[in-house]
Amino acid sequence: MTTVIDVEGVSKQFKIHHGRHQSLKERLLHPKSGSTEVFHALRDINFKVDTNETVGLLGHNGSGKSTLLKCICGVLQPTSGAIRLRGSLAALLELGAGFQTELSGRDNVYLYGAMLGFSKKMVDGIFDDVVDFSEIEQFIDTQVKFYSSGMYVRLAFAVAVNVDPDILVVDEVLAVGDERFQAKCIDRIQTFQNEGRSILLVTHNADQVRSICDRAIVLENGRMIADGPTHESLRIFREHLMDSATEHDHSGVLANISIDSITTPSGSFDVRSGAGMHFDVNITTQTAYSGNFVMEIFTRGGLLVSRSDAKGSPVNLTPGPNRIGIDLPQIPLLDGVYDVNVGVVDPHGNTVVAWKEQAASIQVTYDGRESGLVEMGASIRQQ
Amino acid sequence: MSDASPARIERRSLEDDAFRVVSARASLSTRLRNLWARRELLTSLITSDIRIKYKNSALGILWSMLTPALFLAIYYVVFSVFLKNGIPNFVIYLFSGMVVWNMFQNALNAATGVIVVRAGLVKKVSFPREILALANVGAAVVYFVIQVGVLGLYLLAVGHAPAWNYLWILPIAFLALYFFTASVAIVMSAVTVYLRDMEHFMAIILQLWFFMSPVVYSYENSIAAPLHRHGLAWLYFMNPITLIMLTFQRVFYVATTVHSTTSAAVLKILPTWPMSTYFYMNIGLLGVMIGLFLVSEMVFGRLEGNFESEL
Numbered sequence: 001m002t003t004v005i006d007v008e009g010v011s012k013q014f015k016i017h018h019g020r021h022q023s024l025k026e027r028l029l030h031p032k033s034g035s036t037e038v039f040h041a042l043r044d045i046n047f048k049v050d051t052n053e054t055v056g057l058l059g060h061n062g063s064g065k066s067t068l069l070k071c072i073c074g075v076l077q078p079t080s081g082a083i084r085l086r087g088s089l090a091a092l093l094e095l096g097a098g099f100q101t102e103l104s105g106r107d108n109v110y111l112y113g114a115m116l117g118f119s120k121k122m123v124d125g126i127f128d129d130v131v132d133f134s135e136i137e138q139f140i141d142t143q144v145k146f147y148s149s150g151m152y153v154r155l156a157f158a159v160a161v162n163v164d165p166d167i168l169v170v171d172e173v174l175a176v177g178d179e180r181f182q183a184k185c186i187d188r189i190q191t192f193q194n195e196g197r198s199i200l201l202v203t204h205n206a207d208q209v210r211s212i213c214d215r216a217i218v219l220e221n222g223r224m225i226a227d228g229p230t231h232e233s234l235r236i237f238r239e240h241l242m243d244s245a246t247e248h249d250h251s252g253v254l255a256n257i258s259i260d261s262i263t264t265p266s267g268s269f270d271v272r273s274g275a276g277m278h279f280d281v282n283i284t285t286q287t288a289y290s291g292n293f294v295m296e297i298f299t300r301g302g303l304l305v306s307r308s309d310a311k312g313s314p315v316n317l318t319p320g321p322n323r324i325g326i327d328l329p330q331i332p333l334l335d336g337v338y339d340v341n342v343g344v345v346d347p348h349g350n351t352v353v354a355w356k357e358q359a360a361s362i363q364v365t366y367d368g369r370e371s372g373l374v375e376m377g378a379s380i381r382q383q
Numbered sequence: 384m385s386d387a388s389p390a391r392i393e394r395r396s397l398e399d400d401a402f403r404v405v406s407a408r409a410s411l412s413t414r415l416r417n418l419w420a421r422r423e424l425l426t427s428l429i430t431s432d433i434r435i436k437y438k439n440s441a442l443g444i445l446w447s448m449l450t451p452a453l454f455l456a457i458y459y460v461v462f463s464v465f466l467k468n469g470i471p472n473f474v475i476y477l478f479s480g481m482v483v484w485n486m487f488q489n490a491l492n493a494a495t496g497v498i499v500v501r502a503g504l505v506k507k508v509s510f511p512r513e514i515l516a517l518a519n520v521g522a523a524v525v526y527f528v529i530q531v532g533v534l535g536l537y538l539l540a541v542g543h544a545p546a547w548n549y550l551w552i553l554p555i556a557f558l559a560l561y562f563f564t565a566s567v568a569i570v571m572s573a574v575t576v577y578l579r580d581m582e583h584f585m586a587i588i589l590q591l592w593f594f595m596s597p598v599v600y601s602y603e604n605s606i607a608a609p610l611h612r613h614g615l616a617w618l619y620f621m622n623p624i625t626l627i628m629l630t631f632q633r634v635f636y637v638a639t640t641v642h643s644t645t646s647a648a649v650l651k652i653l654p655t656w657p658m659s660t661y662f663y664m665n666i667g668l669l670g671v672m673i674g675l676f677l678v679s680e681m682v683f684g685r686l687e688g689n690f691e692s693e694l
Contacts, residue, residue, distance in 0.1 A: 015689070015692055070691075073509045074509035075506065075507060075508065075691075076691055077687075082404055083404070084403065085403045085404075086403070093507045093508070098504055098508050102438050102439075103434060103438075107431060107434065111427050114423055114424040115424060115510060116508070117424075119423055
């Protein structure tokens with residue numbers, strides 16, 4: 001293990017100008033007009049990323065995650081602290097930002113490669129792979145201005161992932177292209193992981209972090225509030241999501257609902273595969289609320305096994321303690337530990353009003369011979 | 384899923400790689416090292432710059448030769464027919480100053496707004512930002528070389544020999560021109576981010592600067608005498624372009640005094656300095672210009688920290 005990214009005491013402040021003038025005349029006429037406010041985008045961030053690690057950087061909009069990423073990529077300079085990098089870095093910040101639309105796809109591959117810091121010789125070596133990956137062979141000599149937005153992004157992504165970086169930094173760009181191309185991108189990222197490279201993935205999509213990352217860092221208001229195994233960090237992320245939602249909730253609904261505990265009649269969370277299970281969820285509210293109840297089951301690896309219908313389970317919470325029962329008639333899961341998340345959402349199934357991440361962990365034991373995630377009970381015979 | 388992935392393949396170890404540091408302020412030597420490390424990006428940007436300029440035009444890159452050649456033809460007609468100023472071979476005099484001026488002007492016209500124009504790139508991709516300005520200067524150098532080529536062809540056509548013995552001073556003068564142009568371009572590109580007026584302002588300044596430099600007139604033949612009388616010649620030479628131009632004119636035009644073609648007068652065209660004076664002045668200027676370049680790098684470093692909030 002070698003440290004490839006070392007972020008040490010990094011802070012970044014922005015000066016926000018209110019009504020500042022940008023032309024010479026206005027500045028001369030109103031030398032002191034407008035006020036300047038200092039905004040702390042990052043405060044004393046410390047962490048390290050080693051080779052072989054895939055780290056997720058989670059945070060809401062405005063939490064400072066993109067600023068931190070830009071500092072790591074060298075686009076921004078931190079106000080204080082230092083970031084040290086080892087090995088080559090390719091950043092997928094905004095795909096195609098370096099493209100010159102007047103030039104052909106071929107010229108842009110070389111230009112973009114040079115921009116990412118790779119020599120012409122290296123780009124020569126990977127050119128065919130880039131074209132292959134981007135699937136635009138027949139348009140490679142067409143001016144980029146005639147490309148569709150999908151082609152544009154595919155070409156940029158293809159360059160960035162084919163230049164053989166030691167560190168790959170990805171900023172919410174996996175939402176590009178059609179589903180098939182997205183799958184291809186995820187696939188490529190997993191190949192990167194298997195090759196022992198380091199990946200820093202920035203997103204506010206918890207599911208993506210769960211499925212790709214070994215470790216996650218959570219930022220909030222420029223501060224690092226968690227750095228640990230993915231499921232631990234995600235729990236903190238979700239809790240803070242609720243906390244900050246509560247702060248901004250003027251009707252006061254959110255503050256009033258709390259999920260206290262989840263219990264089973266026997267007190268045990270062990271279950272045999274194929275058997276049923278019953279949970280009781282204890283919720284306390286101050287005021288009455290009608291919404292829907294949701295339950296999620298995840299593997300420890302972060303794969304979503306099941307999420308209940310967010311619109312189909314109405315609950316009417318009355319002031320005081322409430323008890324919600326969940327019946328799982330038959331659990332077809334195979335051996336393993338599964339995490340249960342529960343929550344209450346609004347009547348339309350859109351907004352989460354109460355949530356408990358990892359409310360319970362169930363241990364499933366299975367003595368059959370199937371392997372994988374669920375028992376299908378397939379019967380196979382020759383006809 | 385990390386826990387389901389197959390055994391990881393060992394890649395080359397990064398243990399021996401040195402750390403690169405991204406921190407609040409990079410030292411001048413770090414800046415120059417980074418700049419040097421990205422020279423390949425500079426050539427890429429220069430070629431793409433030139434390509435874009437001539438893309439979609441039927442004659443393409445041929446224009447870069449055709450334009451100066453046609454200008455030369457126009458000057459020839461104007462100064463040998465309409466505006467006879469008595470200076471023989473005035474076209475050669477004019478054009479040898481023009482190549483110097485064109486390089487300076489082309490570079491600055493493009494570089495002044497370049498950081499603002501390419502804000503999308505500056506905010507998203509990491510590279511030494513002054514490379515954008517330097518790429519504009521580089522493209523201007525390419526056009527400069529082509530124009531000097533056109534001038535050479537013209538000299539060959541009219542059978543006018545340059546001052547071969549002075550020719551070796553030309554590279555020194557050119558390097559001084561390069562570093563001066565690069566310094567101004569780097570600083571202006573950064574200042575424009577904060578003061579968007581600079582682009583308009585520069586257009587006026589450049590027009591003034593053009594007439595402050597001996598391009599369309601001869602320094603010795605016009606203002607040298609009054610300036611010397613008041614002891615102000617040094618002021619005229621504060622403009623670095625002046626010395627560079629005089630050197631180019633000395634090399635290509637050659638004659639320092641000529642007989643007027645319209646009267647019997649003898650005209651002083653160029654300073655009658657010995658070769659050693661040209662050499663020492665140019666080498667001295669080059670030294671100052673390299674110093675200026677380092678200063679411009681530091682200024683850019685100070686200004687670039689806040690680009691993000693201004694762009």
